[in-house]
Amino acid sequence: xxxxxxxxxxxxxxxxxxxxxxxxxxxxxxxxxxxxxxxxxxxxxxxxxxxxxxxxxxxxxxxxxxxxxxxxxxxxxxxxxxxxxxxxxxxxxxxxxxxxxxxxxxxxxxxxxxxxxxxxxxxxxxxxxxxxxxxxxxxxxxxxxxxxxxxxxxxxxxxxxxxxxxxxxxxxxxxxxxxxxxxxxxxxxxxxxxxxxxxxxxxxxxxxxxxxxxxxxxxxxxxxxxxxxxxxxxxxxxxxxxxxx
Amino acid sequence: xxxxxxxxxxxxxxxxxxxxxxxxxxxxxxxxxxxxxxxxxxxxxxxxxxxxxxxxxxxxxxxxxxxxxxxxxxxxx
Numbered sequence: 001x002x003x004x005x006x007x008x009x010x011x012x013x014x015x016x017x018x019x020x021x022x023x024x025x026x027x028x029x030x031x032x033x034x035x036x037x038x039x040x041x042x043x044x045x046x047x048x049x050x051x052x053x054x055x056x057x058x059x060x061x062x063x064x065x066x067x068x069x070x071x072x073x074x075x076x077x078x079x080x081x082x083x084x085x086x087x088x089x090x091x092x093x094x095x096x097x098x099x100x101x102x103x104x105x106x107x108x109x110x111x112x113x114x115x116x117x118x119x120x121x122x123x124x125x126x127x128x129x130x131x132x133x134x135x136x137x138x139x140x141x142x143x144x145x146x147x148x149x150x151x152x153x154x155x156x157x158x159x160x161x162x163x164x165x166x167x168x169x170x171x172x173x174x175x176x177x178x179x180x181x182x183x184x185x186x187x188x189x190x191x192x193x194x195x196x197x198x199x200x201x202x203x204x205x206x207x208x209x210x211x212x213x214x215x216x217x218x219x220x221x222x223x224x225x226x227x228x229x230x231x232x233x234x235x236x237x238x239x240x241x242x243x244x245x
Numbered sequence: 246x247x248x249x250x251x252x253x254x255x256x257x258x259x260x261x262x263x264x265x266x267x268x269x270x271x272x273x274x275x276x277x278x279x280x281x282x283x284x285x286x287x288x289x290x291x292x293x294x295x296x297x298x299x300x301x302x303x304x305x306x307x308x309x310x311x312x313x314x315x316x317x318x319x320x321x322x
Contacts (some may be wrong), residue, residue: 124290127287
């Protein structure tokens with residue numbers, strides 16, 4: 001339905017469950033993809049699976065210099081960056097009273113600051129092209145909060161506020177900036193939860209099941225498409241009704 | 246008028262859609278020529294491309310008028 005032929009997309013965290021599904025969806029719609037992440041092997045495996053139109057660009061998002069260099073590397077590999085998907089994210093959970101500065105800083109740095117740097121890095125090319133799509137993968141907890149995740153929730157809420165601000169600035173240049181907020185999705189991050197924890201969370205999901213990475217990827221594909229050109233500054237919640245926002 | 250000034254003027258006229266005779270030495274991009282702050286960033290990008298120079302952010306912020314741009318580019322190239 002959505003055609004991204006000729007578009008070039010940079011996806012961070014592409015070695016993860018959701019990132020990999022996003023890469024496959026954009027690639028399947030015809031886009032060339034640059035897969036970024038810290039673990040090279042799964043990135044190479046994904047690129048091999050996709051075949052042509054796939055580049056591997058490993059990057060440690062905690063390294064400011066490497067992050068600032070990434071958009072340029074992606075543009076050199078693909079010719080441009082028309083679509084940026086900031087999907088990489090980490091958690092370092094702790095109850096707030098015990099939260100260490102280091103846990104706060106690490107999560108904010110990787111989830112929020114690197115997203116800012118990448119958005120800034122792709123802007124020049126998108127401004128010149130008068131076309132661009134930025135999709136920041138936030139989280140339901142950015143809107144609702146979650147005990148033990150003050151740092152993660154702050155970073156994810158920060159992504160939403162930042163996306164809206166950038167969206168204002170560049171809307172009349174053909175560039176849209178949106179967020180996707182996944183709920184409880186079946187990934188390595190949620191596999192770490194105990195069965196009891198999972199059952200507890202599922203009790204709060206009207207759909208009665210966990211979401212699949214492909215269901216997040218479909219939301220990203222829509223926001224990346226030419227058809228979504230009038231959608232900017234929005235947050236698309238994909239959470240099975242867990243929070244109706 | 247110098248060649249540089251002519252080329253700068255052409256970029257300003259095209260980008261901001263203003264009359265050529267409005268683009269005078271002291272004309273401020275924002276106050277006199279109707280640019281917004283993002284237009285000024287794009288003008289600097291266009292100057293960099295046209296003249297093959299790099300204009301660092303702190304220098305870019307000092308380029309507020311047509312005269313500023315011509316002066317900076319003349320010194321840089």
